[in-house]
Every structure is written in C-alpha cells, then in structure tokens.
Amino acid sequence: MVYIIIIGMALVTMIPRFLPAFIINKFIFKEWVNHWLQAIPYAALGALIFPAILEVKEGAPHVGLIGGIVAIVLAYFGLNVVLVVIGAITTVFLLTI
C-alpha cells in the first residue's frame, strides 16, 4: 500500500511539473502574460518565505523572524548566499540555546 501511495504522490507531483515543458511552445503569450510570468519568481519567494518562516521554532515565531531579519541584513550588505544561510543558522542556534 505504501508503494501505491508513493507512486500516486509521484504522479500528481510530476505531471504539473512537466506539463509546462510541453505546452510552452504552443502559446505565444501576450506581453502582459510575459510580465506576469516574469514576476512569478519574486511572488513565489514572498509566498514561500512568509508566514512559514514564523514556524521555524514551534511556538516561538520571533526566532524565525529574527533569523530572517539577520538574513535580510547580510544579503543587503552583499554577502554571498552561502554566508547568508550560515549567518541565519548561527543566529537561530544562538537564540535557541
């Protein structure tokens, strides 16, 4: 039964992923649709970050929030993404000791 569940989960995840690879050539999008699609990465990042970041530590939303703010500051000063990640991990580690 577990195998059937895994295969089912795989199919419903795969199909939405690869469908656009096929259909994208069949459409010539109007300019405004292109703008919409170009904005998707930024919108997706926003929706993925918040409010989920508040749940980094259960029952303590400030931990994720402070970690996020540290990440923003480090990224703002132009640090490499790897260092931004390490800085945020360190912050949360220190906050939860």
Added chain:
Amino acid sequence: MNQLSKAKDSFGRKAMFQRGLQAGFPIILGYIPVAITFGVLAAQGGLSLIQLTMMSALVYAGASQFMGVNMIVAGSAAVEIIVATFVLNFRHFIMSLSFMNDVKETVSMKSRIGLSLGLTDEAFAVSSLNQDKAKGKYAVYFYTAIYLTGYLTWVITSFLGGMLGEVIPDQLSQSMGIALYALFIGLLIPPVKKEIKYGLIAIIAMLINTALTPFISSGWAIVCGTLLGGFTGVFLLKEKT
C-alpha cells in the same frame, strides 16, 4: 582571435556547468539538514529504507514528503494523501510555466522535460534569479548543474538520514530549519536592491498568502499568493522591455 576563443570559453559547456554548480551550492546547504530529518522521521514512522529513498527519488518535494509520511503513519486513505500532495505541490506548475517561458528559446524540449522533473522551489528560485549567468547554446548545462546537485543531495541525504538515524544533534537540525528561508531571502534581496518593485511584488504575495492562510490549505494559499502577487507584475514590470 585570442579574445574570441576566450569569450567562447566562458560560455562553453564546462564553464556553464561549473557556474551552475556554484549557483546551486547553497541548495546543498539547505537540503542536507531537511533531507536528513525527513529520512529520520520516515524511518521512525515505519517506512523502510527503500520506501523512503524511493519517495525522495520519485516525489522529490520536501514539504509534501513530510506530510505524506505523517498521513501514512496516521493511517489516512491513499486517495486523501494523493489529493493533499497534489494541492501542496501545484505551485510547481506555475513555477514551471514561468521557468519554461524563460528558457524556451535556449533549451530544447527534451532537456526541458528532464529539467522540469527536478523543479523544486529552490531550484526554480536559484535558476530564475541567476539567468544572467546562463547565455548561449550551452545554457542548459548551467541549469542541469543546479537541478542535478539539488536532486542528488536530496535523495542521497534522505537515504543517509534513514540509515543512520539522528546524525545531526536536535539543537543543530532545529537551527538549520531556517536554512531554506535564508536561501530564499538571500536570492530575493539582490534584485530588490536594484529594483524596489521586485520587493513590492514579494510583499504583496506574502500579504495575500498570510491573509488566506486561515481559510484555505497552505498549498492553495501559496498558489494564490504567487499568482495574485505575480499579477501585480503586469502593471509593475510594464516599463521593462
């Protein structure tokens, strides 16, 4: 002549692949703790090593795998688990549409299909926001490097997590829960510094997601936030050629 061959080199297969590895490296850092945790929890939940590795290799979508294991342990019906997975992962359809629209000129359909199967939040974000680094006919090597490192890291590390049990102390793995969000923030800030409107798009998506979260499942809330937040691009990105 010399200059010409140099320019060719910097966009050659190897250079593109290496640049992709570089861009994709933060994904490794973010995936390792999450995948180990998944392996540990899935093994504790009663999944065999083969089952949990298979789930990582075939489903390859973190949040839905955690949810799937939880529901399997709770004894939910297969249909219920599969529908919930569809809802949670449907955001990848929108991301894939956006990514494929970007690369339809430079990447063949065959390669696009291969890449699409490895599309995750992280791979999409890293490749979409580093497109300036992929030019010419070998751009596909850049994307392949990003997608492949993410995939291999995820599958291998879940296997290790399932085999070894808790190899990372609790305290540390909890702290590493921030890693993927920090990755997203680290990707988002540089373009926002250049053009504040990208930040505006992200914030609108955040607000929509937050407003909808109490009413609909988190999967649909993220889809709505992404679509509606992205829709502001129709007005905000107008001047951009």
